[in-house]
Amino acid sequence: MKKLSFPIRIPLYYVRGGTSTGIVLLxxxxxxxxxxxxxxxxxxxxVPLEGKNENNKQLQGLGRETTTSNKAFIIDIDYQAKKVISTFAQLEKESSTVSWEVNCGNMTSSIPLVIRDLPEEKLLMxxxxxxxxxxxxxxxxVCTMPNVSPKYQLAHIPGVVGDFPEINVSxxxxxxxxxxxxxxxxxxxxKVNGIPVTCIDVAVPMIIINAESLGISGYENPNEIKNNQVLQEKIMQIRVEMGIKMGIRQKNGTVMNEKDLAESITQPKVAIVAPPLSKGDITIRYLTPKNVHLSVAVSGGCCLAAACCFPGTVASHLYYANRVNGHSTVRIEHLSGISKFSITHDGDYIKYASAQRNAQILMKGEFFIxxxxxxxxxxxxxxxxxxxxMV
Known part of the structure; x- marks a missing residue:
């Protein structure tokens, strides 16, 4: 017989940040x-409470079956330092795996909206x-909103229909x-089996590969990349081999081994790049790291933009971003449009990597477990x- 219990109520914000959706918990x-x-x-x-379920539809939760909609932030407030402490968790629909390894720039853009809904807004913003x-x-x-509180300045970003509160993430x-x-x-x-790659770590560790060297155009749709088994095997070999050479650390500080890298749902990311087709500077198909992103992550876009700032990388062979007054700007074409990223740098030192996003609080309330x-x-x-x- 099933046990009886009262449901646990968990207060949360259900949000969209950039092109990602998920939850923010206090x-x-x-x-x-x-x-x-x-x-x-x-x-x-x-998602499954344990093990795997390949047929999971997430009917019993708020996730939406895609990696970009299975995200969670836990936030705390450092009252003395007047800042938010954020911890990001990535999930996937078919398994109980929860990854705490990387950050999410898109979802980060939702945090200022949550803070503006709390009494701490005046202290923190x-x-x-x-x-x-x-x-x-x-x-x-640093997340910056135009200082027009309690009103919002609205902005548009590719991949999102409509205008919503503007947040600049640096x-x-x-x-x-x-x-x-x-x-x-x-x-x-x-080089991996003769394929040139650039490994770079800016906001997130990423491997950049020219589409041509993989035998594709770089303009494929997600299913064409997902269903190309030969391509997937090439990318997995590159991820694992170069991930070892990069010495990528897990959250506990240990270096990821071959098994860790093969099973990871978060790192290293992969950027397949090609020349632009429209008014951008470079085209990307962004893998996160196994699924194709329908646009581009903030962290991944910042990483690719940074690679364009250094002569001799796979990215800068396609587009070199000149530095003007300490800043370089890169317009990245992706499946949803063109997104602009800014890199503030001096020589090898990168001071800021930035992008404009918009965000929404979709709903706030309690989840019943x-x-x-x-x-x-x-x-x-x-x-x-x-x-x-404490309330």
């Missing part, structure tokens, strides 16, 4: 234990700027997010009492 409403946080996020997004420290990468981010000192160097192999170009584990049910009684006292 740490004060959650248990400290990582495994219990993961259980909560699995329930909310509707008096001038429209929000400082965020991301624990996945141990890096700082990664501070973004190199070495998960490795020890801007070009972590020590080379601008490496009807079948929690015994441990989660017990600990959440205490968390609920404690968080209610």
């Amino acid at each position: 740490q004060k409403h959650l248990p400290e234990k990582k495994e219990l946080k993961e259980e909560i996020i699995r329930h909310i997004m509707g 008096p001038d429209g700027k929000l400082s965020i420290y991301n624990t996945n990468t141990n890096k700082n981010i 990664f501070a000192d973004p190199a070495c997010s998960k490795t020890k160097a801007l070009f972590p192999t020590g080379n601008l170009i490496d 009807y079948n929690p584990s015994d441990e989660l049910e017990e600990i959440m009684r205490v968390v609920s009492i404690t968080s209610s006292r």
Whole structure:
């Protein structure tokens, strides 16, 4: 017989940031234990609680079957430093895997809207700027909104229909997010089975490959890339071999091995690049790292734009971004349009990597968990009492 229990209620914001959707949770409403946080996020997004289910439709949660819609942020507030502490979790619809390895720039753009809905807005965003420290990468981010509160200045981005609140996202000192160097192999170009690649780490570790060297045009649709088994095998070999050479670290600091890299749902990312077809500077098909992104991630776009700033990379062979007054701008063509990225740099030092996004709070409220584990049910009684006292 099934046990009976009262549902656990988890306060959350259901949001869209850039071209991603997911949830934002406040740490004060959650248990400290990582495994219990993961259980909560699995329930909310509707992914398997354990193991795999290839046919999962996420009917029992808020996820939308795509990688870009299975994202979660947990945020806390450092009142003394007047900044937000953000921790990002990536899920996938068919498995219970929760990855804490990388950050998400698109979803980061939703955090200022959440803060503007909280009493802490005046403390954290008096001038429209929000400082965020991301624990996945141990890096700082500045999100800026036009200072017209309580109104919003609206903006349009490719891949999103309509105009929504404008947020400008800038990664501070973004190199070495998960490795020890801007070009972590020590080379601008490496070769795998004769295929030239550039490995770079700006906001996220990424491998850049010219489409031509893979035997494709670079203008393929997602299904053409997904269903090309020979191409997928080439990319997997490159990911694993170069991932080892990059020395990519997991969140706990250990270096990823071959098995870790093959199974990872977050890193390293892959950018397949080609010459532009329209008014952009370079074309991308962005893998995250196994599925094709329908536009381009903020972190991945910043990474590719940075690679265009250094002569001798796979990217700069297609487009070299001249530096004007300390800034280089790269317009990246993708499946949804053209997105512009800005790199502020001096020599090998990158001060900021930036992009304009827009975001929405789709809904806020409580998610009901009807079948929690015994441990989660017990600990959440205490968390609920404690968080209610903090309100």
